[in-house]
Amino acid sequence: KMTEVAVLVGSLRRASLNRKLALALRDLAPEGLKLDIVEIGDLPMYNQDLDEAPPEAWVAFRERIAHSDAVLFVTPEYNRSVPAVLKNAIDVGSRPYGHSVWNGKPGAIVSASPGAIGGFGANHHLRQSLVFLNVPTLQQPEAYLGGADRLFDEQGRIANPDTAAFLTGFLQAFERWARTNPRL
Ligand code: FNR
Numbered sequence: 001k002m003t004e005v006a007v008l009v010g011s012l013r014r015a016s017l018n019r020k021l022a023l024a025l026r027d028l029a030p031e032g033l034k035l036d037i038v039e040i041g042d043l044p045m046y047n048q049d050l051d052e053a054p055p056e057a058w059v060a061f062r063e064r065i066a067h068s069d070a071v072l073f074v075t076p077e078y079n080r081s082v083p084a085v086l087k088n089a090i091d092v093g094s095r096p097y098g099h100s101v102w103n104g105k106p107g108a109i110v111s112a113s114p115g116a117i118g119g120f121g122a123n124h125h126l127r128q129s130l131v132f133l134n135v136p137t138l139q140q141p142e143a144y145l146g147g148a149d150r151l152f153d154e155q156g157r158i159a160n161p162d163t164a165a166f167l168t169g170f171l172q173a174f175e176r177w178a179r180t181n182p183r184l
Pocket of ligand 1: 011012013015016017018019076077078079080081112113114115116117118119
């Protein structure tokens with residue numbers, strides 16, 4: 001059986017390096033791992049008042065995550081933390097209380113930045129939420145991609161063969177991780 005992965009990209013801009021990276025990862029993924037980007041830019045900001053009659057976009061998002069086998073976060077770092085749009089998606093999926101779609105869902109994180117630190121701050125702030133949400137998150141290998149503006153060739157593929165090999169290994173580890181930590 002295929003492992004269906006919901007990919008959440010923490011940037012909304014058209015030319016996003018992280019979106020490009022998510023697409024490159026999709027192409028590098030092993031046969032049993034199917035990566036699909038789930039859009040998060042149209043989710044209304046979480047507001048508990050709306051839980052009684054939730055916006056359609058929230059309902060569709062929660063169902064989409066609930067039906068995926070695993071979740072992969074591909075994110076930039078904003079001010080040493082998680083971009084608000086991604087945090088909002090996490091918050092939306094975590095409610096109503098007791099009905100979080102994250103509970104037990106295996107996950108992994110790739111962070112990328114043109115800077116040298118590779119989004120380490122965002123990567124680890126994200127882990128803090130995922131501990132609480134009971135998302136068993138791949139520990140190794142870690143993926144902090146610095147110099148992300150130089151990652152891609154003209155076709156949007158990972159230009160450096162060593163980086164491509166590293167990411168292929170990351171995805172293989174994630175596939176094993178998702179299979180040994182099946183969603184509840
Ligand atoms: C950034 N950027 C950034 N980079 C970084 O390495 N650490 C940081 O804390 C921040 N903070 C930050 C805040 C805000 C509001 C913006 C818009 C940007 C730069 C960021 O890494 C760069 O713009 C990336 O290209 C964003 O990712 P996408 O959109 O290309 O996927």
